[in-house]
Amino acid sequence: VPKAIAFIPHKKRVEKHKIEYLRAISEAMDDPYQAEDGRDIRGIQLELYNKCAKLSGIPYWTFTDCCTDSLQISVAALTNFGDSILVPAYGWRAFANAPVFMGRQVRFVDCDKTGNMDMDKALEGLIKEQWGTIKAVIIVHNFGTIIDIKKIYKICKEREIAIIEDAAPSFYMGEPYNYVPGQCADAVCYSFDFTKSPGTLGSGGGIAVHNESLHNIIYEIAAHGTAKDKSITRFGTKSFLDITSCAVLLTEINLFEANNYRERRRQVASFYMDNLPYTNIAGDNFIWERYTMSVPRNKVEEVLNKLHSINCLARIMFKEPLTTFSWLNTNNDKCPQTEEFINSIVHIPSHHFLETNDLERIAKVLQ
Incomplete structure (x- = not known):
């Protein structure tokens, strides 16, 4: 049987960089810290935060257990129970499941030749109110093919429609795209699962936003409703990236840069x-x-x-x-x-x- 040509090169990845990963995990084990209950991030978490902010150009980051958590938290922060959210018809079902799981309903837009949401159809439908009242749009960047969402940006702002980007497999590291993920979004969600590049050795996710107030709301939702002043302000969930995964992910990002x-x-x-x-x-x-x-x-x-x-x-x-x-x-x-x-x-x-x-x-x- 010929050697398998696989999509996810986990074995090769670990063979080549096991020492770097083990060193990162070892250094992180002495400080099993997580930022919740009003505590700020520190140490390796802060290093990862600053690295992602620098690469993306987006100043506020929250690290979660997975991209699905990131989508659910963003939906909770930007919409209300029963709202309608526009999503593409093609892609991994998480971005449609997340709103429905959170008590919203989804409406579908056809894809274009890139496999992403057809922006012309989305704009036309929003203008004609084809789907009734829409409170948010989830844009997906499939497989690294980035879609320029500026066509719908104006109407979304005029009608107070939130824009959430699902860039799960499309972590931006300075590539010459015409549109940078999150540039026009209220929130952009990432996956750092081991299947992604860069990724952890298990599960991981992130949410990046431009607005500090929204960042604080996301912090509260991801910390069982606890604000940074330690007051309990809302219901929420618990989602965070553990310290060893933070260390592995930062190492992985640095390896991507060092090895081109x-x-x-x-x-x-x-x-x-x-x-x-x-x-x-x-x-x-x-x-x-x-x-x-x-x-x-x-x-x-x-x-x-x-x-x-x-x-x-x-x-x-x-x-x-x-x-x-x-x-x-x-x-x-x-x-x-x-x-x-x-x-x-x-x-x-x-x-x-x-x-x-x-x-x-x-x-x-x-x-």
Whole structure:
């Protein structure tokens, strides 16, 4: 059986950097501190906070257990029970589940050729009040393809519609995007799970905001309703990034910079563009969490079978539009472009530990 070409290079990652991770964990173990009950962050948490603020250009950060927690907390901070929230029809279901779990309802917008929310359709629908009164929009940046949300920014501000960005796999580290995640958002949510790059060795998430008052509300919600003056102001939950995960994540970010791992991912994507018979989907991407090939609908199964024959774990991510799920799509929103998009793509690995031989095997089998 040929060596597997996997999406998540956890084994290779640990083989290469185990010493750095163990050193970071060892140094953090002496101070098992978490910022709750009115306490400020300190030590390695503060170092991570400052690093993320510098990279993102967003000054206020809260670290959580996962991106789903980040979405739920942001929804709780920016909307009220029963509100309607606009979401894309394509992507990981967490961003639709989170509002519904928090007692809101979701309305769906079709995707464009990037697989992200179609901003023209979103703008047109908001102008015409197609979905009634909308209180928030959740924008998703799938697989590192960043969508420019400025088209809907004006109408959202005029109508006091909150903007929440789900940039789970799209942590910004200075790449030359036309739109920087969180630039126009009230809150931007990240995942730092071990499946992400950079990530922890387990689960992790973050929320970044520009507004200090909103940051304080998020702090309270994530600390069982406890304010920084130790008063109890609201109901809430408990979500934080433990100190050892903070240490690993900061180490991982530094390793990405020291080893130019984002540049390596761009080199992998460039190889695919130059050597594969199928183009990548539209949109700006400098992160390449996945490489998404546009494949004719009648060729998808054949392409998957060829890739599986060399043990490349190619797949179609999110095989069903979220409108398929009746418990989410209670208003029977129709999104035909999303259905067409899903049936015309194939995802292949594009991480920084791929070797030349891996890339050549993929190119050869698809010729």
